Amino acid sequence: MESRIIASNLADLYRKAADKYESLPAFATRKKALEWEPVSFRELYEQGKELAAGLIELGVEARDHVGLFSDNRVEWMLADYGIQLCGAVNSPRGADVTDDEMVYIINHARIRVAFVENDALQKKIMRLKPDMPELQEVILLSSKSEPLEGVHPLREVMAIGALQREKGDRQVEERMDAIRPDDLFTLIYTSGTTGKPKGVMLTHSNMMSQMEVIPIELTCTDRVLSILPIWHIFERVFEVYTISCGACNYYTSIRTLGDDLQNVEPTFMGSAPRLWESLHQRILENVRSAHPVRRALFHIAYFLGHYYQESIFYITNNDLQLKPQSKIKRAIFRAGHLIRLLLLLPWYGFFNAAVLESVRKSAGGSIKATVSGGGALPIEIDKFFNYIGIPVLEGYGLTETSPVIAVRTEEKLVNGTVGPPVADTEVRIVDLDTEEVLYPNEKYPHQGRGLRGEIWVRGPQVMKGYYREPSITKSVLRDGGWFRTGDMGMMTHNGSLKILGRSKSTIVLSNGENLEPEPLEMQLRQSRYIENCMVVGQDQKFVGALIVPRLEVFREEGVEAESLEDLAENPKANRIMKEEVRQMLTRTAGIKKFEYVRDFRLLPNTFKVGDEVTNLFKLKRHVIEDKYQDTINDIFAPKEVKV
Numbered sequence: 289m290e291s292r293i294i295a296s297n298l299a300d301l302y303r304k305a306a307d308k309y310e311s312l313p314a315f316a317t318r319k320k321a322l323e324w325e326p327v328s329f330r331e332l333y334e335q336g337k338e339l340a341a342g343l344i345e346l347g348v349e350a351r352d353h354v355g356l357f358s359d360n361r362v363e364w365m366l367a368d369y370g371i372q373l374c375g376a377v378n379s380p381r382g383a384d385v386t387d388d389e390m391v392y393i394i395n396h397a398r399i400r401v402a403f404v405e406n407d408a409l410q411k412k413i414m415r416l417k418p419d420m421p422e423l424q425e426v427i428l429l430s431s432k433s434e435p436l437e438g439v440h441p442l443r444e445v446m447a448i449g450a451l452q453r454e455k456g457d458r459q460v461e462e463r464m465d466a467i468r469p470d471d472l473f474t475l476i477y478t479s480g481t482t483g484k485p486k487g488v489m490l491t492h493s494n495m496m497s498q499m500e501v502i503p504i505e506l507t508c509t510d511r512v513l514s515i516l517p518i519w520h521i522f523e524r525v526f527e528v529y530t531i532s533c534g535a536c537n538y539y540t541s542i543r544t545l546g547d548d549l550q551n552v553e554p555t556f557m558g559s560a561p562r563l564w565e566s567l568h569q570r571i572l573e574n575v576r577s578a579h580p581v582r583r584a585l586f587h588i589a590y591f592l593g594h595y596y597q598e599s600i601f602y603i604t605n606n607d608l609q610l611k612p613q614s615k616i617k618r619a620i621f622r623a624g625h626l627i628r629l630l631l632l633l634p635w636y637g638f639f640n641a642a643v644l645e646s647v648r649k650s651a652g653g654s655i656k657a658t659v660s661g662g663g664a665l666p667i668e669i670d671k672f673f674n675y676i677g678i679p680v681l682e683g684y685g686l687t688e689t690s691p692v693i694a695v696r697t698e699e700k701l702v703n704g705t706v707g708p709p710v711a712d713t714e715v716r717i718v719d720l721d722t723e724e725v726l727y728p729n730e731k732y733p734h735q736g737r738g739l740r741g742e743i744w745v746r747g748p749q750v751m752k753g754y755y756r757e758p759s760i761t762k763s764v765l766r767d768g769g770w771f772r773t774g775d776m777g778m779m780t781h782n783g784s785l786k787i788l789g790r791s792k793s794t795i796v797l798s799n800g801e802n803l804e805p806e807p808l809e810m811q812l813r814q815s816r817y818i819e820n821c822m823v824v825g826q827d828q829k830f831v832g833a834l835i836v837p838r839l840e841v842f843r844e845e846g847v848e849a850e851s852l853e854d855l856a857e858n859p860k861a862n863r864i865m866k867e868e869v870r871q872m873l874t875r876t877a878g879i880k881k882f883e884y885v886r887d888f889r890l891l892p893n894t895f896k897v898g899d900e901v902t903n904l905f906k907l908k909r910h911v912i913e914d915k916y917q918d919t920i921n922d923i924f925a926p927k928e929v930k931v
Contacts, residue, residue, distance in 0.1 A: 291507050293532040294500060297492035298372045298473050299464040301499070301532055306333035309534040312508055315362045316538045322551050324538065327362055329531070336369025339442075340460045341449030343374050346425050346440075348401050350375035350463055353475055355394055355402030355423075357409050359383040360518045360539045363429040363442060365527070367403045372473060375463035379475040379487075380519035383409060384898040387416060389485065393477050394420045396756065397487060401425040403442075407433035414438065469493040475755055476521060476687055487755030490521070494690040497748035498525050499532050501710040503697045504659065504681065506556065508534030511654075513554035515540050515563065517903040521691045522661045522683075526558045553654040560662040561669070562905040564680065565813060567651060568669050572816070574650075589643035593675040596636040599625040601703070608704045609781035610738055644676050657681050657698060661691070662904035664787055666810040667704045674703060682706050684787060686773060688764070690749035693773075694785045705784035713747035716770065717778060720791055727779045737781050742791055743773045776804065793909060795825050801882045803831070808885070809907075811877055816841050817868050820895045822912050823885065824920050830886040832923040834916055835865065837890050853892035865890060887923045891916070 293308060295301035305314070306329045313326035348354060354371045358364050359382055371378045379397050381389065383405050390413065394402065400422055404410045410428050414436055417423055426439045435441045453460075473492045477485035502525075506512070512530050514537045516523035530537050535556075540548040545563075548554075575586050601607045602625045613621075648655070657679040665682050673680050679698055684706035685691030693715065696707030709715045717727035720742045727736030750771045753761035764772045776788040789804030796802050805823035812821045812833065820836040839852055842861050849855040869888060873879045895901045900912050913920065 291505070291533050292499060292529070295496060295532075296469065297467045297471070298495060298528070299375070299467055301496075301528070302333055302336060302369055302372065303464070305531050305534070306330045309508060312534055313536040314531060315365060316536060317362050318539070318544070321547075324552075326536070329534070332366065332369060335366055335446065336373050337460050338446045338449040338453065339366060339370030340373035340463070341452045341457060342445035342447070343370055343376065343401065343449070344459050344463070345448050345452060346401055346445065348374055348376050350466060351471060352376045352401070353379045353397045353399050355397070355399040356380040356519070357383065357385055357390065357413070358403065358405035358429055358519075360514060360541075361405070361429070362539070363405075364518050366442075367427075367429065373460055373464055375467050375471070377472045377475055379477070381477065382517050382519055382898075382903055384903070385409075385412075386898065387412065389477075391416055391419050392485065393487075394423055397475055397477075398422050401427070403427045403429055404439075406430045410436055410439050467492060469496075470752070472752070474521075474524075476519070478687055486757060486760065488521075488687045489752040489755050490687075490690055491752055494749050494751065495525065495528065497712065498690055498692055499529060501712060502529055502692060503695060503710060504529075504556070504657075506530060506533035506535045508536075510535040510555045511552055512537050513540050513545075513548060513552055513557040514538065515542070515545060516558055516560060516662065520662065520904060521687045522685070522904075523558060525691065526659065549651060555654050555656050557655065557658045559658055559660055560904045561660055561665040562663075564658075564660060564665060564669050564673065568672055569816065571647060571650070585639070585643050586647070589639035590675060592632055592636045592639050593644060593677065594671075595628065596632045597675050599629040599632070601701070603629065605782050606700065606702045607782075608702055608786075610778070610786070612734055612738070612781050640677065647676050648678060651678060659683055659695070661685065663906055664806060664810060666814055668814055670703050674701070684785060685749075686775075688751045688771060689745055689747075689773075690751070692749065693743075693745050693747075696784070700784065702780065702782065702784040705780060705786045707785065708783050709785065713745065713749070715779070715785060716744040716746075717741040718744050718772075720776075734781060737779045740776060740778045740788060743775045743777045743785070743787075744770045745773060746770045795823065795831070796827065797825060797831070797882065798827055798829050799882070803880075803883050808833075808873065808879065808883060811879065812869065812872055812885075815868050815872050817865060820901075820907075822907050822909065824913070824923065828924045830924075831883060832920070833869070833885045833888040834912065834919065835869075835888050835890055836894050837861065837865065851892075852890075852894065856890040856892045862890065889916075889919050889923055891919070 293301055293304045295304055309329040311328045314329045314332050316324040316326045319325040354376050356367055356378055368378050404413050413426055427442055427445055428435045428439050429442050470491050472489050473495055474490050476488045512535050527537055538552050575583055603622055659681045661683040670680055681696045683692055683695035685693045692710055693713060694706045694709045700707055716725050718725055718741050726739040726741045729736040746769045774791050776791050778786050780786055789806040793805055794802055795805055808823045809821055812818050817838055818835055819838045822834045825831040837855055839855055842855055847858055847861050849858050855861045869885050873884055897903055900908055
C-alpha cells in the first residue's frame with residue numbers, strides 16, 4: 289500500500305499530513321556546521337493556521353494573489369502554508385529578482401500583500417513601492433533583519449493570527465473548506481528565457497494530480513536533500529510530494545552540498561543537469577589527481593560497470609531503441625548479453641564493492657536514486673552515473689504542465705530518454721509544419737515510433753492558462769485540451785520519450801539545413817575546458833559558438849592568464865580550444881558535418897544566474913545574443929574561418 293497522502297487540495301494535504309505524521313520532522317535547516325533544526329508536520333501546520341489568520345486580518349481575501357520573493361528556507365514553506373490555508377494564491381519568485389521583474393510581477397498579478405526574504409529585498413520592494421500602486425502590505429521572513437517602517441515581521445503577523453484564533457475565530461477552516469479543485473494554488477511567472485515573464489496559472493487539481501502519478505516511492509524514513517530553487521515548480525512539486533509521503537526535506541546550497549551529502553546521507557535528491565555535470569567533473573578531476581594505481585583501478589571498475597550495466601539494460605529491454613529490431617535478432621543479442629553478464633559478474637562484484645562504492649560515498653552513500661529535471665541531461669553524464677551505480681531518474685516537464693509529463697523509473701531506466709509518460713497523461717508527436725499526428729498513428733510503421741516532431745500533451749496536469757494573456761494561451765492550448773510544449777521529441781520503440789531540443793531555438797543555416805543547438809551545447813559542455821557555451825548561426829553559412837572557458841583548467845595546462853578576459857585574448861588558449869572543439873564534435877559523437885562549429889569566441893565573463901541563465905541554468909538566448917551581438921557579428925564577418 290502506498291504511503292502517500294491523496295487530498296483534494298493543498299490545504300487539505302497539509303491538514304492530513306499533520307494528522308498522519310504528527311511529530312515527525314517535515315523540514316530541517318542548518319543551525320550549525322553539523323547540526324540541523326527540524327520542524328515537525330504538526331508544528332508547521334499549526335503555525336501555518338496562525339499565519340493564515342494573520343493574513344486574513346491584513347485583508348487577504350480568498351483567491352487573492354500573494355507575492356513571495358525568497359530563496360529556499362523553512363519560512364518559505366511556512367509562508368506557503370499560510371497562503372494556502374487562507375484560500376489565497378502563491379505567486380513566487382527567487383531572491384535574485386530584478387527591479388523590473390518585481391515591478392512587472394506585482395503589477396501584472398495585482399498583488400496587494402507580499403513576503404520578502406531578507407533586508408536587501410525589503411529595501412528593494414520599499415524603494416520600488418511607488419511604482420506598484422496596488423501593493424499595500426509587506427512581510428519580512430527573516431528574523432535576523434530589522435523591519436523597515438511599513439514592513440511587518442513574520443512573527444508579528446503570526447501573533448495577530450494566534451490572538452484571533454484564541455478568540456475563537458475559525459475563518460481559516462471556513463476558507464479551507466471553500467477551496468475548489470479548479471481554484472489556483474499558484475501563479476508562477478516563467479523565467480523569461482524568450483522574453484517577458486508569463487504568469488502560469490496552476491490549480492489545486494493540477495498539483496493533486498501530480499501527487500497521484502509520481503512513480504517514486506518515499507516513506508517517512510527517507511531523507512531528501514533540497515537544492516533547486518523552491519519557487520520553481522519542479523522543486524515545489526517534489527517538496528509537496530515529500531510532505532505527502534512523510535519524508536524529511538533538508539535545505540542545502542551549492543556551497544555546502546559536498547558536506548551535506550556526507551552528514552545528511554540523503555536517500556533521494558532532486559537536481560538540475562548542471563549539478564550532475566559539476567559532480568561528474570569533480571569526480572574525474574579527483575581521478576586524474578589520484579595515485580596511478582588508484583587511477584587504474586577506477587578505470588577498470590568503470591569499464592566493468594559500463595559493460596555490466598549495458599547488458600542489464602539490453603536484457604531488461606531498457607536499451608535506447610530508436611529503430612525497430614526483429615524478435616529473432618533481439619533474442620540472439622539478448623543471449624550474447626546474458627553470456628557477457630555471467631562472465632563479468634564476479635569481476636564486477638569485486639570492483640563495485642572495492643572501488644565504485646567509495647565513489648558513490650563521495651556523492652552521498654545512501655542515495656537510492658536521484659531525479660534530474662529542469663533541462664536535458666547530457667547522455668554521457670547520464671551513462672556515467674548509472675555505470676557507477678547511482679541511478680539517475682531523469683524527468684521531463686514544463687511549468688505549464690505542473691510539471692511532470694514523463695519520468696524514468698528504476699524499472700524503466702533507458703539512458704538518453706526521459707522515460708514513459710506518467711499515468712493519465714497522453715503524449716502526441718506532431719509534425720511541426722502540418723500538425724499531422726505522427727505518433728500514435730496507425731498509418732506509420734510501429735505507430736510512428738522513431739519519428740521526430742513537436743511534443744503535445746493532454747492530461748490533468750496541464751495549466752489553466754496564462755494570466756491575462758488570452759491570445760498567448762490560445763496559441764498553446766489547442767482543441768481537445770492538447771498543450772503544445774514547443775519541445776521536439778520522439779517516442780522510442782520501447783515506449784520512452786526522447787527529447788531532441790526546442791522547436792523555437794532551431795537554427796536554420798543559409799543553406800537551409802536545420803539544427804538543434806542543445807545537443808551540440810551538451811556535447812561541448814562535457815569538455816573539461818568548457819564551463820558553458822551557446823551555439824549560434826541563424827541565417828549564416830556555418831555554425832559558431834560563444835564559449836565560457838574554465839580558467840583553472842587552462843592554468844593547469846600552463847596558460848598564463850589572470851582572468852577570463854586575459855584568457856579570451858590568449859593565443860595558446862584559443863589553439864587548445866580549437867583542437868578541443870574539433871575533438872568534441874565529430875561524426876563518431878553523432879554530429880553531422882553541417883553541425884560542426886567552424887568558429888568560436890572565448891568570452892571574458894561567465895554566464896550569471898538571473899542574467900544570462902535562469903535559476904535552473906537554462907540559457908536565456910535572447911539575453912546572450914543581445915549582450916554579445918558584436919562578438920557574434922565578428923564570428924561571421926568575412927574572413928578565414930578558425931576551425
